[in-house]
Amino acid sequence: MKKKIFLIVGSLGAGGSERVYWLLSQYFNKEAYSVSVVFLNAQEQCFPTNIEGVEFIDLKTIKASRSFFKLYKLLKDAKPFAVFSTNDHINILTAMVACFLKVPNLIARASNNPQQMKQFYGFKARFYNLFTRFLSFRFNFIVCQSVEMQQSISKLYGISLNKLKVISNPVLYTSAIKKQSYNAVQKKLIIVARLNREKGLFRLLEVMEELPENYVLTIAGDGPLMGDLKDRVRLRKLDNRVTFLGEVKEVSTLISAHDLFVLCSFTEGFPNVILEALASGVPVVTFRVGGIDEMISEGFNGFVAEQANLIQLKELIIRACSQSWPHEKIKADTYCKFSLDKIGQAYESLLQN
Structure with missing residues (x-):
């Protein structure tokens, strides 16, 4: 029987985090796994969902604050082997749902360097930050995209380096794309x-x-x-x-x-x-x-x-x-x-x- 893997994102919009999980859904789409991409908002969509073997599930909740019960029911019924989440608000939502479920592998992906982002945080982002420290214990691992991000998160939130794993983002090979001719004038x-x-x-x-x-x-x-x-x-x-x-x-x-x-x-x-x-x-x-x-x-x-x-x-x-x-x-x-x-x-x- 295939192991069920869920990748949770806010939308399929033109964000870096969304692109990473859309790509990962294609990597995990093989004989060993049954892959589902869960998103909250179908109004933003830049990535195709007609990928054979990958199920795309729209919770139709738009916001993370309205998604707890739908996500809880989905994961409770599916009993997934692994759940991946990304972005602060989705990580918090997933960690809260996981408090009431048993998920063998719960893995978050951090999307930015919190110390560098402080000056750009609005009220909502500062609110999310309050929860990040306390809910991080729910995850087996938190993926950081660079050593710099790993060190920053560890220092700011007091999270063990053993839990923070450095994995870069992927790129999908497209052989048809070639560098076009060099323009010496413009x-x-x-x-x-x-x-x-x-x-x-x-x-x-x-x-x-x-x-x-x-x-x-x-x-x-x-x-x-x-x-x-x-x-x-x-x-x-x-x-x-x-x-x-x-x-x-x-x-x-x-x-x-x-x-x-x-x-x-x-x-x-x-x-x-x-x-x-x-x-x-x-x-x-x-x-x-x-x-x-x-x-x-x-x-x-x-x-x-x-x-x-x-x-x-x-x-x-x-x-x-x-x-x-x-x-x-x-x-x-x-x-x-x-x-x-x-x-x-x-x-x-x-x-x-």
């Missing part, structure tokens, strides 16, 4: 991000003002700062050099049409968009944030600027766009380190025999 930059404060997009626009006129920027993603960012672009007369696409689905294909991926975040857990860029053979210039040391090899697949050093970021962008890059080697190196099989095996190793 330098095409791209960033893919949710448009909120911690992504640091206003400081990227400052850098764009200082870059030569032949540098253009594509901003893909949606979020609360869209209007303010567009106003800033108009005010600084960058209209002909900055393009807003909104939310996109074919991220890798879009990235591969550009010369350089730029990340300007104040904080990250383990940015999936950088993996997608590298998996397309596109080099990256980024500020130093969580997970970067595991992904970027200076000079081979990109450059790293120190946080808030806009001059250094500008100089590295120009440097990156003024040299050739081994696109196929970048792509191959990324899959070697972060393939779904390799990361999936690391998750599977957490399950008890």
